[in-house]
Amino acid sequence: MNAANLPCSSPKDRLPVKGKKEAIEDMVQESQKAIRLAGLAVMTEKTYISWIVRFSKFRLRRLQQSLWEFNPKSLSLYLEYLALERQVAPSTQKQALNALVLLAKKVYGIEELELDYKPAWRGHRRPPTVMTREEVKKVIGFLGTPWKLIAQLMYGSGLRTCEVLRLRVKEPSPFTMQKGANTGWFHCPMF
Secondary structure (H helix, E strand, O other): OOHHHOOOOOHHHHOOOOOOHHHHHHHHHHHHHHHHHHOOOHHHHHHHHHHHHHHHHHHHHHHOOOOOOOOHHHHHHHHHHHHHOOOOOHHHHHHHHHHHHHHHHHHOOOOOOOOOOOOOOOOOOOOOOOOOHHHHHHHHHOOOHHHHHHHHHHHHHOOOHHHHHHEEEOOOOOOOOOOOEEEOOOOOOOO
C-alpha cells in the first residue's frame, strides 16, 4: 500500500479520534520524556511533539494501527502523504522525518530504521538576499523607539527574535556606570 492508494484527504481527517485521545496523550508524554533526555531545545520539543501527534492521528485514522506497535512502512506512508497530498516543502518533510526518527529510536527502541521513502531534493538553493550596511541603516532609521533598539541588537549581535525579546535591560549602576542585560525567565513564543 502506498500513499496514492490511501483515501484522499477529506474533512474526516480533521475529526477528533474517538477513544484514542488517551493513547495520543500517553505517546506525547513518552515522547516528551525522550526529547528532554536527549537535551533538545524547547522549541525543537514543541515542533517534534506536533509532528508526533499528527503522525499518531494519521496512523489511527488512515491506517487503523495501534500506537504502541511501530511499523517503518507507516512512517514511509506518512512522509509520502505529506509530500503528495499535503504538498509540503522538502525542508518540512525533513523536519517531520527527524521528529519521527527520534520517535522510532527513543520511544520504540528501534536501532536500525530502513525506509522506502526518499525525501525530495531541490536542485540548487537560491543565494540569500543580503542588504548593504547603508540599506540596513535606512531601514533601522525608519523604526520607532522600542523597535529600533531591538533591530540594532539583532543586527549588531546576531540575536534571533526570540532571544532578543527575552532580554531584560537593567538600570545603569550608579557605582560602575555600566548597563547590564540578562535573559528573563519567561518563555518567548515562536514567531
